[in-house]
Amino acid sequence: MNESGAGALSPQLQRLADGFRSGDPLALARCITRVENQAAGFEDLLHALHDGVGRARRTGLTGPPGAGKSTLTAVVARQLRDRGETVGIVAVDPSSPFTGGALLGDRVRMDDLATEPGIFIRSMASRGSHGGLATTTREAADLMDAFGFDHVLLETVGVGQSELEVATNADSTVVVLVPESGDGIQAMKAGLMEVADLFVVNKADRPGADRLKKEIEVVQAIRAGSPMAAAPAHHGVDLSALSGHDLDPARGHVADSADSLPSIPDWEAPVLKCVASAGEGISELVDRLDAHFSWLEETGMLGAQRQLAALEHTRRVLERAVQRQAATVWKDWIGDGGRTGAFEGSPYEIARRLAGLVGRRPGK
Ligand SMILES: Nc1nc2c(ncn2[C@@H]2O[C@H](COP(=O)(O)OP(=O)(O)O)[C@@H](O)[C@H]2O)c(=O)[nH]1
Ligand SMILES: [Mg+2]
Structure with a gap:
């Protein structure tokens, strides 16, 4: 995603979104599968279709x-x-x-x-x-x-x-x-x-x-x-x-x-x-x-309830994004020898250092 949160869809996802908008149930099913599997670009897809x-x-x-x-x-x-x-x-x-x-x-x-x-x-x-x-x-x-x-x-x-x-x-x-x-x-x-x-x-x-x-x-x-x-x-x-x-x-x-x-x-x-x-x-x-x-x-109450639900959903999406990025940072660090050679310092010190990197990686 870019700063406005609107990531450009890959040609494949664009085709999927087009199919969805044209009312193809198969495209709907595929979109849900992407979401369920957290497949690449799934949040961009959700964003693109959010208007409806x-x-x-x-x-x-x-x-x-x-x-x-x-x-x-x-x-x-x-x-x-x-x-x-x-x-x-x-x-x-x-x-x-x-x-x-x-x-x-x-x-x-x-x-x-x-x-x-x-x-x-x-x-x-x-x-x-x-x-x-x-x-x-x-x-x-x-x-x-x-x-x-x-x-x-x-x-x-x-x-x-x-x-x-x-x-x-x-x-x-x-x-x-x-x-x-x-x-x-x-x-x-x-x-x-x-x-x-x-x-x-x-x-x-x-x-x-x-x-x-x-x-x-x-x-x-x-x-x-x-x-x-x-x-x-x-x-x-x-x-x-x-x-x-x-x-x-x-x-x-x-x-x-x-x-x-x-x-x-x-x-x-x-x-x-x-x-x-x-x-x-x-x-x-x-x-x-x-x-x-x-x-x-x-x-x-309808508007109020929906607003609260949307707020809560936004919080969960944020947590999910942070978790995903943390996983990427972790993988990089491990790959760089964190597990073998370079493991020095307390877990807290290391975690704090790595936490500083979260948000700077796309984490997709
Ligand atoms: N006797 C009786 N059985 C029912 C009724 N409604 C559902 N069942 C049966 O109860 C079982 C469980 O139903 P299901 O809809 O799968 O329950 P779920 O686990 O809550 O989704 C099935 O065998 C249904 O046919 C009912 O009103 N009366
Ligand atoms: Mg059931």
Whole structure:
């Protein structure tokens, strides 16, 4: 990249970008692969295509393994498609059936979905991704957004910090739980309560769905009525994170003083029962997602949330760049005999000297 951050694309990448802009799904797939592999020039490519980012509605679906996230993602995609909208799906789930074309329930054949124009499905490796899970996933979602999909659905297993971070890149987050094995308690432990804009009690064809629904509602009430209610509510994003400023959600940008903060009507995450494998409860889910998105738009939270997410993403891209450059500096130093002859001084002294070189190398 040059100083403006706009690196010239190699002829190969330029062709790829042209294909992408002309709407070739194969070019989209190749772009995502480049990003996933951190292949040479991938950030220049993302930069070149960045103009188109920001139109798609992003919905995250998260929850424990086996809860029915993939099934739910598929039936939601089907429903959105049936009303004429296009859908990109990013599945971050090692057990995702999205790539195998497996049969899911009796309502949705994944291979039908996968070959349908207007639907694009991509699985991402959840472990060992070079650039960090949340970063790479966001970039894949950005690419689908820029490609022109109306919706991007992000499926992630809600079991760890990095998975939760994926949720911060969605406009709306659906937490999927199932009646068995004390899911409600698990959800609280895993921090899923905090990221939920909507709860789905899936597998409502099994006993215990009403009890779990009650459990979640009780926990919500406790949170709302206790000091915990002051905890970051939406996606765990702390609006005060913008140091020294207050965020004016109504205008979606940083305001000078807290006085200008309007009061925002609260969003209380509804708890819906679904049988994803039979397509039951999906219309209501899609309706509620529409309602949540309207709420985001009307309150200005959409702009505020997206701005914070973009800020966080920028931080991660910076860290990734520094890490990459550090790796290059290290390799050079080792190559120059650092490991054999020239190793003198303490690790701290050497590291400090090498740190001074970071940023002076392209690090690509
Ligand atoms: N009984 C029942 N099974 C379901 C339901 N939804 C999904 N399943 C099944 O649960 C299993 C796990 O679903 P999957 O979507 O892969 O879960 P994920 O790991 O959360 O993505 C599959 O065998 C699904 O067919 C449901 O509502 N009821
Ligand atoms: Mg899955």
